[in-house]
Every structure is written in structure tokens, then in C-alpha cells.
Amino acid sequence: QETLVESGGGLVQPGGSLRLSCVASGSIVRSNAMAWFRQAPGKQREFIARISTSGSTNYADSVKGRFAISRDNAKNAVYLQMNSLKLEDTAVYYCNTAMIQFTWGQGTQVTVST
Numbered sequence: 001q002e003t004l005v006e007s008g009g010g011l012v013q014p015g016g017s018l019r020l021s022c023v024a025s026g027s028i029v030r031s032n033a034m035a036w037f038r039q040a041p042g043k044q045r046e047f048i049a050r051i052s053t054s055g056s057t058n059y060a061d062s063v064k065g066r067f068a069i070s071r072d073n074a075k076n077a078v079y080l081q082m083n084s085l086k087l088e089d090t091a092v093y094y095c096n097t098a099m100i101q102f103t104w105g106q107g108t109q110v111t112v113s114t
Helices: none
Strands: 004-007 010-012 018-024 034-039 046-051 057-059 067-072 077-082 091-097 108-112
Touching: 004 091, 018 034, 018 091, 018 108, 034 067, 034 077, 046 067, 046 077, 057 067, 077 091
Parallel strands: 010 108
Antiparallel strands: 004 018, 018 077, 034 046, 034 091, 046 057, 067 077, 091 108
């Protein structure tokens, strides 16, 4: 069974930075466009960033200019560099293929707080 394991979350002050990692089993990353999603308390899971197999990226307006998605096919990993974090970025962050083809992992909690 293919798995997705997210890590790198934590507690950070507004304006701070975090780098999230997602390591996938098998050939998930090298074979698919990948994406990051997040789910804040009481809200639906939402798309935030996507990277194609060729490396082109797109972002939700809420994170554009602050977050950067990248991939390392050799490591079967996807990353999310998050800068200038805001209180409203607090959420559990998940990765998956852009088409959401696999079971969600446990995610990684990001808490932005003073």
C-alpha cells in the first residue's frame, strides 16, 4: 500500500518560517503532479500548492508569494517552504497527488501563534 508521510510542522510566531516535507512510498512523487493541502479547525481541507512533474508550480492566492513547493524525485519527496507565516496559516498540512489519488497521511500540524 502506498503511503504519504508528512513532517516538519511545529509552533512558530507570526512572520516565521517552516519547511514541511512529504516522503512517499513507491514512485508516487516521480510519476505524479503533487500538491499540498491544509485543513484548519472547523474548515474543509483546501488546496494550497501544486507542482507538476516538470516542475511548474501554482498556488492558492492565500499563500502566493509566501510559500514555495518543490520536489526531489530521487528522494521521492515533496517540500513546502513557508515564509512570512500568518495566524491564519494554522492548520494540519497534508500532501497528496494533485488528483488526490491516495489515502491521506496523518498530516503535520502547523501552529502560528504569538
